[in-house]
Amino acid sequence: MIFSRKAILAGAIALAGICSAAAQTRISREEYIERYKSIAVAQMERYGIPASITMAQGILESDSGNSRLSLESNNHFGIKCKKNWTGPRVYHDDDEKDECFRAYESVEASYHDHAVFLDTQPRYDSLFAYSSTDYKSWARGLKAAGYATAPDYAQRLIRIIEYYNLHLLDSPTDGERLYAASKGKTLEESSRSSSQSSLAIGGYLIDPDNYRVTINSHEGYNVYTTNGVHYVLAKEDDSYENIGSKFRLSAGNLRKFNDVKGRRTRPAHGEVVFIERKKKAWDGNARHHLCRQGETTASVAQSYGIRTRSLEKLNGLKSGAVLAAGQELRIK
Structure with missing residues (x-):
């Protein structure tokens, strides 16, 4: 098949246009x-x-x-x-x-x-x-x-x-x-154009670093730290959904941070609720914990800001293992 010079030129121009459009849409x-x-x-x-x-x-x-x-x-x-x-x-x-x-x-x-x-x-x-x-x-x-x-x-x-x-x-x-x-x-202008960089709660802007770096109060909760991990104490009739909404976290993530299994939706009044991922070991000088009557791996892990499974692995324990009073647990 024989193409005229005009047709070839038109095709070349069209191809160049396609390439130019592709180049323009490429993200740097x-x-x-x-x-x-x-x-x-x-x-x-x-x-x-x-x-x-x-x-x-x-x-x-x-x-x-x-x-x-x-x-x-x-x-x-x-x-x-x-x-x-x-x-x-x-x-x-x-x-x-x-x-x-x-x-x-x-x-x-x-x-x-x-x-x-x-x-x-x-x-x-x-x-x-x-x-x-x-x-x-x-x-x-x-x-x-x-x-x-x-x-x-x-x-x-x-x-x-x-x-x-x-x-x-x-x-x-x-x-x-x-x-x-x-x-x-x-x-401030950047914060208004990017809702993810600051969080609008109760009509004002907060920086998540305000509660992750310092111990202060936020939305009616005192924010504490242990093992370098921040936590709050649950209020009466509190829920993971309610706490999560205050700290830009889903209820599912809060349960995971606190090793909560099943569908339990409410922490007990005064219960420690970590708002960050816990660590795998204790950062302090102590190396062991001496168990008291009624303690579980979950309660010990929570008191030290350590992940329950990490504590169990450190001590070669199966999930849900029963602890005896006086039993010594490694925490680092």
Whole structure:
């Protein structure tokens, strides 16, 4: 078939237009950071995963939201289906042909599932021993745990974090101030444009750091700390839903933070309710706890701000083990 020069030229112009349109719709790394940083900070506040790590992984795994996988399924972290995934799925060639990847209804859902994935997979448990400001240990730990096969995966994450100063997001107020300034805004203007960076409660704005860093009162609750973890005391007829609404946490997360099993919706009056994830061991000088009559692993763990399962593992105990008065338990 013979084409005229005019037809060829028209085709070339059309193709150039398509390429130009594609180039215009591509998201830059800076735009990606600005668009999703508040979600990464919110997940850090709930799960303790550095926002800088979340952002760097999103940039790397999704090509700043431009990859086929992220565009077709909102999967920004390359998370595969696994056996327990019952949601939507798509298939792409990765390490093998036609591998199953999770699909999400929104990018926000992908960010949330990324946090839940790291939080619930046993092979990532060791990461939560690191501070949410220790992005280098998190990067190396993700590689060591097998998140990605690339031999320089940790170095890639660290380079992205340091090039874009993403580590400042791990201290939310400083991070928001940095990015607000880069856009010619004040911190207050940035807060109004990003509802995730500050929380509107009772008609005023609070910074989550106000109760995570200092011991103070908030919305009628005194906020205390033990083992570096913050908690409140439940009021009469209080519920996990009510406490969670005050501290930007779901009732389900509060139950998890406090090792509450089943469908118990109300803590007892005066009961300790942690509003952060407890630690795996005691940070103080003591190494052992001497049990009193009636104590359980759950009550001991709660008194020290330690996860119940971590305490049981430290002592080689099965879940729900009966403790005897005078029994000595390791707490670190």
